[in-house]
């Protein structure tokens with residue numbers, strides 16, 4: 399079975415993002431970028447499936463500007479076998495990405511797509527569910543456990559009420575949650591090896607997909623700031639303030 | 649045209665999230681109809697019909713809708729959606745699972761987790777863990793939208809008398825099968841609707857220490873939450889997690905105990921009215937958002953707080 403892993407390059411999770419002065423978006427110039435943390439977990443899971451013999455080949459794919467190749471190289475260094483770069487400078491939305499990924503799935507015929515539940519830039523949490531819909535495949539969203547069982551996939555999903563277990567018919571799309579695994583760091587020799595692994599280049603036009611945006615971003619603004627608070631000396635003062643100043647407890 | 653609200657429920661009780669979603673819908677122009685898809689849901693449909701301002705309840709009652717399987721519910725939404733200008737659901741794990749699937753089938757770019765309705769096609773939503781707020785305008789014919797519960801005050805649950813109409817089921821597509829659900833049971837208020845929340849982080853050191861904050865929670869009738877670090881370390885289960893990728897809460901009072909205040913945690917609680925932080929590191933970023941900060945060892949401060957509350 400081939401496993402396809404879509405990955406996204408985003409601003410590093412440890413960076414405090416800043417809104418651009420003209421309110422057109424957030425500052426990305428000279429800002430540290432990294433693979434979306436959920437995508438790292440997806441790559442890790444696919445590589446573990448290969449190591450366990452349940453997957454034969456792991457293919458990483460991304461869509462975006464040229465620099466996104468960095469994330470593909472990271473995926474290759476973590477153990478993916480080859481990569482597909484869909485190059486475009488268009489602003490991509492989840493529906494457009496899902497259509498691009500569907501075209502790649504149609505070409506490659508993977509038995510499983512493992513991807514992040516959410517990209518931490520747009521916080522959309524849509525692409526996997528959309529891809530699954532376009533393919534007419536089964537869907538496992540927010541997964542914290544994956545087990546292959548013949549033609550089925552047994553998964554555990556993190557839901558608001560607790561945990562839900564489902565059996566998915568393969569082929570399937572799963573989107574991963576934080577607790578699925580702990581992604582490995584790529585070793586230096588593996589980073590070197592990754593440079594020689596194959597990377598196919600394609601474009602939305604080659605794939606026959608129209609990715610024109612459907613949602614106009616009118617402006618991007620700073621969230622309202624909280625007013626500075628006070629440090630209280632002890633628990634008695636804290637309780638007194640909560641009772642008599644903030645009046646949030648009785 | 650009308651607005652369709654996808655109800656959230658467990659086949660028995662209408663979830664609070666639905667009342668917040670109706671509140672968002674009431675800021676749009678058009679009648680509000682509620683879709684209750686489930687199995688054995690006549691009680692839920694009746695509860696939905698009692699919400700003031702709701703014009704009609706559509707009840708699709710069939711076994712294949714009983715376990716929130718997205719592959720089964722999405723086709724139902726797809727069949728109904730062309731009659732509506734908007735389809736709204738709560739940005740809960742239920743809404744986040746089902747709505748994008750339906751949106752893709754309708755060839756619509758969903759707008760996720762709005763915090764404000766600016767007009768019928770324009771919404772505000774947080775991006776980058778709430779470090780920026782984007783004002784976005786949907787150009788699709790049908791607006792598919794998920795709603796952040798804490799940003800819309802729940803509508804009343806009594807006073808209306810909408811008609812209930814049965815909708816024929818779309819069938820089991822046979823892709824995913826429900827196996828089981830592990831539901832955390834607790835006598836405390838629900839995390840996302842509680843008036844007071846007290847959360848523990850890695851500073852709690854062990855799940856065995858959570859009774860310290862649970863005791864305070866019981867005195868304040870509060871819900872208990874946690875940081876990702878506390879959940880990852882296994883102190884408490886996943887449904888306690890507050891943050892960018894967990895639950896978003898906005899109670900009157902949020903007490904963060906042994907939580908550093910990483911941006912991803914703040915994303916889930918910084919809209920709380922009053923924030924208290926208890927942390928022994930005076931440099932901890934949580935103090936930058938706290939109204940009242942207490943620099944102390946939590947193992948002294950929390951029992952003292954418990955005692956002070958009587």
Ligand SMILES: Cc1cc2nc3c(=O)[nH]c(=O)nc-3n(C[C@H](O)[C@H](O)[C@H](O)COP(=O)(O)OP(=O)(O)OC[C@H]3O[C@@H](n4cnc5c(N)ncnc54)[C@H](O)[C@@H]3O)c2cc1C
Pocket residue numbers: 411435436518848849850851852874875876877878889890891892893894895905906907908909910911912913916926927928929932944945946947
């Ligand atoms: C993609 C992504 C998504 C994430 N999503 C979330 C999310 O949804 N929610 C979330 O919470 N995090 C999330 N995180 C993780 C987040 O970045 C932090 O790692 C996490 O919030 C840290 O948890 P913590 O504050 O409990 O632990 P730490 O950062 O380790 O802080 C522990 C705090 O406890 C204090 N402390 C220790 N001992 C004591 C004591 N005896 N008395 C008083 N204070 C004490 C310390 O001073 C410290 O400030 C996410 C991260 C990523 C990359």
Ligand SMILES: Nc1ncnc2c1ncn2[C@@H]1O[C@H](COP(=O)(O)O)[C@@H](O)[C@H]1O
Pocket residue numbers: 404405406434436437440459460461462490492495512513514515516517518520521522523524525526
């Ligand atoms: N441009 C992209 N290229 C490849 N994969 C993507 C892209 N955007 C999103 N994804 C995948 O979709 C997941 C969810 O993203 P989102 O729906 O944007 O929150 C990510 O974790 C990726 O796995």
